[in-house]
Amino acid sequence: MVTLDLFFFLSDVVIKGVTILAPLHSPNTDGIDPDSSTNVCIEDCYIESGDDLVAVKSGWDQFGTSVARPSSNIVIRRLSGTTPTCSGVGIGSEMSGGVSDVLVEDLHVRDSATAVRIKTDRGRGGYILNITIRGVAMERVRVPIRFSRGANDHPDGAYDRSALPRVSRIEISDVVGVGVEKAPVLEGLEGARFEGVCMRNVSLRGISPPAEWRCEYVAGEAVDVFPTPCEALRRGGSGCARGGGTPG
Numbered sequence: 001m002v003t004l005d006l007f008f009f010l011s012d013v014v015i016k017g018v019t020i021l022a023p024l025h026s027p028n029t030d031g032i033d034p035d036s037s038t039n040v041c042i043e044d045c046y047i048e049s050g051d052d053l054v055a056v057k058s059g060w061d062q063f064g065t066s067v068a069r070p071s072s073n074i075v076i077r078r079l080s081g082t083t084p085t086c087s088g089v090g091i092g093s094e095m096s097g098g099v100s101d102v103l104v105e106d107l108h109v110r111d112s113a114t115a116v117r118i119k120t121d122r123g124r125g126g127y128i129l130n131i132t133i134r135g136v137a138m139e140r141v142r143v144p145i146r147f148s149r150g151a152n153d154h155p156d157g158a159y160d161r162s163a164l165p166r167v168s169r170i171e172i173s174d175v176v177g178v179g180v181e182k183a184p185v186l187e188g189l190e191g192a193r194f195e196g197v198c199m200r201n202v203s204l205r206g207i208s209p210p211a212e213w214r215c216e217y218v219a220g221e222a223v224d225v226f227p228t229p230c231e232a233l234r235r236g237g238s239g240c241a242r243g244g245g246t247p248g
């Protein structure tokens, strides 16, 4: 079975027990994309795809800004699958209407490029706020956790270069990875640092030494994280104290 699910402007949706098998090397085959949608629950799904398994979005640059329909209150749990080129769960990169209050629990990603990715870009505006990701198991993943500032990908040349996204309160905890190739890459945007990042109880094995994280324009805290995280998460930032949704 090959299906492609994309939905816009929906609320109060449950997607449960769905299997999606898209060609592994075909681009733009995202599994499930809640876009400008609220109160969405995606659970017990298995997805194989050449793109993100699940991607939460809310509109692209000036179009997303003018429509201004956020995605919020999204629960994704017991999702498993593989994507050799993209991520298990992605937030963005089209997020100009804002994305908030996303809970991802029990994610299992194998033989993939990335498990968790948060992506945005200059010109997007909007926000990514209060994202909680806990209970991630991964095997044979290239970059386990990636925050990225886009590849200069815009619908046309009319985007506002001063429209910077606000990214804050991203908590990622209880992560186990084996056969991981690289340390996390956390790259925020110049002038729009990603704030309040919390990593807790994260163990990523298999990375060849020196296993250095790449971090830029990001601030937060790391507790019980292996391999040793970058300076930006070690300076005693308060990401974990203010994390959304979990005690402690």
Ligand SMILES: *[C@@H]1O[C@H](CO)[C@@H](O)[C@H](O)[C@H]1NC(C)=O
Residues within 6 Å of the ligand: 101, 102, 103, 130, 132, 244, 245
């Ligand atoms: C953050 O999101 C979670 C759902 O993932 C929600 O339960 C919690 O109330 C939110 N926190 C704030 C401060 O809005």
Ligand SMILES: *[C@@H]1O[C@H](CO)[C@@H](O)[C@H](O)[C@H]1NC(C)=O
Residues within 6 Å of the ligand: 135, 136, 173, 174, 175, 176, 201
């Ligand atoms: C750390 O995460 C692992 C994997 O999710 C979990 O089994 C373990 O109980 C967690 N440890 C603590 C102290 O929360």
